[in-house]
Amino acid sequence: MIEGKRFTEVDGLRGIAALLVVLTHFGESLTKLSVPAAVSVAANTWFYDLFSPGRVGVVAFFCISGFVIPYSFGGRNPALSFPINRFFRIYPAFWLTICLASLVFTALGMRTITAPQFLVNATLLHRMVGVPYILTVDWTLLIEMLFYGICYALFLGKRVHSFPMHFAAMIVLLGIAVVGGVYRWYHPMSSLPIGIPTYLAAMHFGALTRMRVIGYGPIATKLYPAALFFLVFGASAANTLAYHHTKTELIGVVAANTGYLGGVSLFLVCVYAKLFTSSAWQFLGKISYSVYLLHTIILALVISLWPLFSSWVMAVLILMPAYFTVVVFCSFLSQRYVEQPSVALGRRVVKRLESRTRLGSERTT
Template structure:
């Protein structure tokens, strides 16, 4: 483990990714009590995604490097951390669609997805899970702007940002209810959770009383605001089998899980940490593994039952994620470090505040 790196945060990433993998594999075959659970009570995949967002808030504001050109170096590291594996996942998914004989996305949709900002460009996600990555981009931009203005490490600013995005989520929920249109309630709500994650880091890791106070105030606001936001936004199903209770409870459970795993139960075992290290590729490629197993099984073993297919898909997901991390992600990260060293060597000298290495 790299000095200064928080092993339990890596473990949480692995758990979050497994929740998403579990949901996407079992949701299509769920019946009876299991279907009632994941459609009416709690969405494990959403729980995992919300935990991911809280982790981003815990980590990203502290990933601006010391020394000169911190924003440029932050941008390079984020681009090379996210985009190479993401682009590979796009290419691989389109190839699987072609093999399956499915209609391919338009050139406009593909080009928009290359940017990872397809939501802002009015184009659909080539893979459904990409919606979360656009929110990550928005958070990175928000952090960079706040850092440039000298506000990112201000407890009051982070608290205000978390409240502000929560208010926007509530307003969009009202609009969604009255207009019966798919207003993006999850975007500001997720950003609010991210900034709450920043408060939680300072409260738990650096023992800041001010951040702790703000973090608990935000938790109280979530407790009060989530029922009306969920009821207004998701009481009417607009085509995604939405249900407000499931939406609300998923947020509550995710926040509770994040708090538990970052305080009382800090998992630092080798397997859990390994899952965290490969979690990004696991998140990006688990749908590919499922689709590939289904294609092969349909062609050569049509009698293979659903549970056996899921077991093979999960195993393939882990193998793919491990390989892609070492072959693509890790070299891209190292390339980013080399580029950033060159930027630092050529840039005017200056210092920027920073905390622990994420």
């Protein structure tokens, strides 16, 4: 298996996925601003009822994680290096973001953030213990960490590169999602998180796609079409059951399905057609994590300027490009001066711990 190969098209897809999320949150904001009723209705129909570009981006992100994470176990002691590297990859940039979010949201009067709330949010476990979030988009990071835990367990069991294991995990998760969907069909006020199993299933599908692409063997050739079939119909069934009568979701059943299937489709087209390999897409992919984290803060600042414009058309023409430009610029700074040093620090920590472990084993022998 070609474990060290880098797929530049997947790096570029990260940039596309991040921009889709950025675009969606701007579009959704139009439903809450002083715009003509027709504009508000159109934005609501497009971003909530019929299609959610943001969900396309999120699902594509999760597929990418499945494509990459099982192949991130490297070094002399992967059981040690993987959790450390993931910690330094995720947390420092996230801590910066919630600090900025706390300052900006408090200054704009959007919410009151207490010290205990901030400290629990910093662990990224706040949603599991019922503490209100500071950053609206951090729910995806919790699902990412769940997948890290699954992959870590599979690695310890020497099954992280097992096609049958990822296939079975995907089927089980889709089954859980469908059962949860049935429950929500009969309980419209339920907020049972159907997205968690369907998104985790997309991650395992990403892992299966990697194995199919690099030539895992006959079993991948035979079972991969079945994996795609089960993902499409299993996730569609779960989303339809969960969203058809729901009273607790912002988007409708059509948008839930088109968004999910659109994300899987975008991922597959990218991988097999090898799209998004240009330097511009690579740059956006490189800063995509910071784009994802920072954009809602910048959007809040941009929207606060909306009342300064006498025309909603002028506001859109000026604020929308300004929003994208500032997001990209700030994300570049975050990637350069926070993400990059943090990842490098994580590698130094791993190297030092591995050296100590090796010296300790040599002394005992």
